[in-house]
Structure formats: C-alpha cells, structure tokens
Amino acid sequence: MKKIVKNGTIVTASDTYQADLAIVDGKIAMIGTDLNEEGAEVVDADGCYVFPGGVDPHTHFEMPFGGTVSKDDFETGTIAAAYGGTTTVIDFCLSSKGEPLKNAIQTWHDKSKDKAVIDYGFHLMIGEITDDVLNELPMVIEEEGITSFKVFMAYKNVLQADDETLFRTLITAKELGALVMVHAENGDVIDYLVKKALAEGNTDPIYHALTRPPEAEGEATGRAAQLTGLANSQLYVVHVSCAEAVEKISEARNKGYDVWGETCPQYLVLDQTALEKPDFEGAKYVWSPPLRDKSNQEVLWKALKNGQLQTLGSDQCSFDFKGQKELGKGDFTKIPNGGPMVEDRVSILFSEGVKNGRITLNQFVEIMATRTAKLFGVFPQKGTIAVGSDADIVIFDPTIERIISVDTHHMAVDYNAFEGMKVTGEPVTVLSRGEFVIKDKRFVGNPGSGQYLKRRKYNEQ
Numbered sequence: 001m002k003k004i005v006k007n008g009t010i011v012t013a014s015d016t017y018q019a020d021l022a023i024v025d026g027k028i029a030m031i032g033t034d035l036n037e038e039g040a041e042v043v044d045a046d047g048c049y050v051f052p053g054g055v056d057p058h059t060h061f062e063m064p065f066g067g068t069v070s071k072d073d074f075e076t077g078t079i080a081a082a083y084g085g086t087t088t089v090i091d092f093c094l095s096s097k098g099e100p101l102k103n104a105i106q107t108w109h110d111k112s113k114d115k116a117v118i119d120y121g122f123h124l125m126i127g128e129i130t131d132d133v134l135n136e137l138p139m140v141i142e143e144e145g146i147t148s149f150k151v152f153m154a155y156k157n158v159l160q161a162d163d164e165t166l167f168r169t170l171i172t173a174k175e176l177g178a179l180v181m182v183h184a185e186n187g188d189v190i191d192y193l194v195k196k197a198l199a200e201g202n203t204d205p206i207y208h209a210l211t212r213p214p215e216a217e218g219e220a221t222g223r224a225a226q227l228t229g230l231a232n233s234q235l236y237v238v239h240v241s242c243a244e245a246v247e248k249i250s251e252a253r254n255k256g257y258d259v260w261g262e263t264c265p266q267y268l269v270l271d272q273t274a275l276e277k278p279d280f281e282g283a284k285y286v287w288s289p290p291l292r293d294k295s296n297q298e299v300l301w302k303a304l305k306n307g308q309l310q311t312l313g314s315d316q317c318s319f320d321f322k323g324q325k326e327l328g329k330g331d332f333t334k335i336p337n338g339g340p341m342v343e344d345r346v347s348i349l350f351s352e353g354v355k356n357g358r359i360t361l362n363q364f365v366e367i368m369a370t371r372t373a374k375l376f377g378v379f380p381q382k383g384t385i386a387v388g389s390d391a392d393i394v395i396f397d398p399t400i401e402r403i404i405s406v407d408t409h410h411m412a413v414d415y416n417a418f419e420g421m422k423v424t425g426e427p428v429t430v431l432s433r434g435e436f437v438i439k440d441k442r443f444v445g446n447p448g449s450g451q452y453l454k455r456r457k458y459n460e461q
C-alpha cells in the first residue's frame with residue numbers, strides 16, 4: 001500500500017527542504033510538493049523533521065561477556081533502537097580461535113532470526129589468521145555480505161589479537177574489499193596495570209578507568225593507523241573516547257591514510273567521575289574504553305564538527321545492574337563491560353549537538369546515518385532520503401522536551417546511563433521499508449520483520 005509523508009522538512013546530509021514524499025512497496029518513490037493520491041495513507045509530519053532512519057554501526061546484542069550475556073537481544077534491542085530513531089544496526093559477530101567462521105556467523109543468524117524489527121547486518125571478529133580463516137574469508141564476503149572485520153587490541157587472553165593478526169587482517173581486507181575495525185587499547189599494558197591495582201587492593205569500579213589510561217588508547221590507535229599505512233589498507237577505529245586517539249586519527253588522515261573514527265554518545269556527555277558513584281553504582285558506567293576526564297568531551301565534539309571523527313555508534317552492550325554488573329562487587333575486573341546506549345544515540349546527538357550549536361542539522365544526519373551507510377556498504381539503500389532508497393524514515397519533533405529515564409526507556413535493563421538528562425527532540429513515528437515500527441510513540445512493529453543485510457564491498461558503488 002502507498003503512503004505519503006506530508007508537510008515535513010526533509011533533512012539529508014546535504015540539504016534541508018520542505019517536501020512530501022511518497023512510499024510505494026517499501027521504497028521512496030517520489031519526492032515533491034503537494035503530493036496527493038487517492039487511496040494513499042497520509043502520514044502527517046507538520047512541524048517535524050523527516051530524517052533518514054539512523055544507522056548504528058556498533059551493537060552487541062545477546063553477546064557473551066565475562067560469564068554472562070548482554071541483556072538486550074535482537075528483539076528488545078532493535079525495538080529500543082527504533083524508538084530512538086535508528087532503523088539499521090550492524091552487530092558484532094564474535095568468533096573463537098579454531099572455530100569455523102561459518103559456525104560463528106550461523107550463531108549470530110540464530111540469535112537474530114525472527115527477532116529483529118529493523119534491518120541489520122553483521123561485522124565479523126577476526127581473532128587469528130590461519131589458513132582455514134584465509135580460506136573462509138572470501139565466502140564471508142561473497143555469500144554472507146559481511147564486508148567489515150573487527151580486531152580487538154585489548155581484552156588480553158579473551159578477545160585480544162596480536163599485531164601480526166591485525167597486520168595480516170589489514171592486508172587481507174585490502175585484497176578482498178573489507179573495512180578493518182579496531183578496538184584500540186593496548187591490552188598488554190592494561191593487563192599489567194590491572195594486576196598491579198588488584199595486588200594493591202584497589203578493587204572499586206573507578207579502577208576500571210584508572211587502569212585503562214587514555215595513553216593506552218592513543219598508543220593502540222596510532223599503532224593501528226601506522227600498520228594501516230604500511231599495509232596500504234583501510235581502518236575504522238570504533239568507540240574513540242579521548243584526545244590522544246583523535247590526534248592519532250587526525251595525524252593518519254593528514255598523511256593520506258584511509259582511516260576513520262567513531263565516537264559514542266556516552267563519551268560526549270558523561271565523564272569519569274560517574275565511576276566514583278557510591279554503593280557500587282559506578283559499575284553502571286563500566287565499559288571500554290572507559291569514560292574520560294570531562295575535558296575530552298569538547299575535543300570529541302570538535303572532531304565531529306571538523307570531520308576528524310565521522311560517525312556515532314552506540315556500542316550498545318547492556319547488562320542489568322542487579323545480578324550482572326554486581327558480579328564485579330569486590331573486583332572491578334569482573335564487572336561485565338558495556339552499557340545501554342542504543343535508544344538514546346540519536347536524541348543525544350540532536351539535542352547536545354544540533355540544539356547546542358555544536359554541529360549543523362545536515363552534519364547530524366551525516367554522522368548518525370549517511371556516512372555510516374557509505375562506509376559499511378549499504379548506501380543509498382540506507383542512510384539517506386532519495387528516490388529509490390528504502391523508506392526507512394524518522395519523523396522527528398524537534399520541540400518535545402523530555403527527561404531520559406529507565407522508567408520510560410524500552411531497553412531490557414534496569415538502569416539508564418543517561419538517567420535524568422534533559423533532551424530536546426524525539427522521534428514520534430518511525431518507518432522501516434515503508435511499514436510503521438513506531439507510530440505516534442507506540443511500538444507497532446513485528447519481531448522478525450527486520451531483514452538481514454548483505455553489504456557491498458568497501459568502496460564498491
């Protein structure tokens with residue numbers, strides 16, 4: 001059936017204009033003024049912005065970590081994402097050494113099947129480069145459409161890969177047409193600092209931050225960038241949290257290296273003092289890299305503004321405070337790392353970014369959707385409003401003021417990291433391929449309606 005979104009202000013990464021848009025068979029079929037058609041369902045966007053649905057390149061739904069599993073799965077996680085104005089997520093498929101990649105990917109298909117309410121893709125973690133892995137990677141790209149590989153430079157003895165693995169992944173990715181993503185922190189140095197802290201009896205949540213200093217992130221970011229230059233490859237640094245890392249990305253880009261950087265809402269608005277909250281509440285804010293000194297926030301905002309950083313991922317990896325975060329009482333190393341961010345990513349970027357004058361409206365769309373869709377091979381199907389694109393649409397009322405709270409969020413966890421924060425602007429209606437997922441702030445979608453996205457190779461049009 002046909003829908004016409006009327007009277008809104010369409011915003012893309014390049015333009016802002018008043019127009020209606022017609023949706024036929026899940027695609028944007030026409031953009032123009034005063035569109036009318038007998039029998040079409042009219043969706044009124046008067047007084048609202050019409051944004052392309054957000055593309056979140058960084059989620060961990062139902063991910064095993066530290067003896068537990070992240071609480072939001074592909075159902076609750078994508079429902080929360082949709083409430084927040086996100087219509088595409090790319091989740092990290094973990095793999096184990098020695099396990100066929102095909103099995104790892106099947107595990108992620110099993111987790112997501114019949115659950116997602118918006119479209120989704122996978123990145124694949126590479127923990128080692130062996131002949132078996134090299135033999136399987138062409139299949140991963142051609143058959144699965146997974147065109148981004150993730151390498152962890154931290155989490156020693158768990159997820160961490162060595163430099164040879166990173167370097168060979170960069171070389172292989174260049175040959176095959178994939179983008180290499182890194183979690184850039186020096187895991188060996190952190191491991192030493194952690195052991196030292198525990199030996200000295202320092203077990204509180206704040207030591208999670210104190211044992212993962214910004215220099216360890218800057219060093220790993222610089223190393224990954226240099227190896228990318230050496231391999232003549234392409235790199236995307238996830239969850240950049242500090243000035244030290246921004247500097248290294250900027251340096252690499254100035255040399256002409258193909259290096260990109262993502263930050264997350266939590267680093268833009270929260271700081272390290274949250275980990276000092278009493279009664280173990282600091283554990284709610286334990287993730288990696290950790291929250292930093294407040295002075296880093298303006299560095300990150302400026303980097304988004306001037307293009308040194310280009311995207312915003314949520315790094316959604318949610319654990320309940322009760323029963324999950326509490327596993328680390330008396331030992332901060334046992335606090336599962338991660339937080340619930342998928343729902344508030346877009347709102348925080350709009351409110352703190354656009355409303356506070358730090359970025360333009362068009363930059364906001366570029367950061368929350370367009371650039372990500374381009375880097376990860378789903379543009380222009382996703383990430384923009386254009387004839388022929390999927391009708392993934394967010395009708396966003398920029399005047400609504402609300403307070404972020406666990407009492408009103410839709411994630412499955414028992415706290416919200418942004419509790420009490422006042423934001424302006426809210427998605428009121430969200431469509432995925434032309435179907436309502438959120439209608440007038442109520443979920444009306446269907447688990448299983450989200451489709452798996454096979455993505456194009458890096459830089460392939």
Ligand code: URP
Pocket residue numbers: 060183286287288289315317337338339
């Ligand atoms: O603490 C975090 N960020 N947990 C999720 C896994 C990762 O490192 O991205």
Ligand code: ZN
Pocket residue numbers: 001002434435
């Ligand atoms: Zn329909």
Ligand code: ZN
Pocket residue numbers: 183238239288289
């Ligand atoms: Zn990470």
Ligand code: ZN
Pocket residue numbers: 058059060315316317
């Ligand atoms: Zn992550």
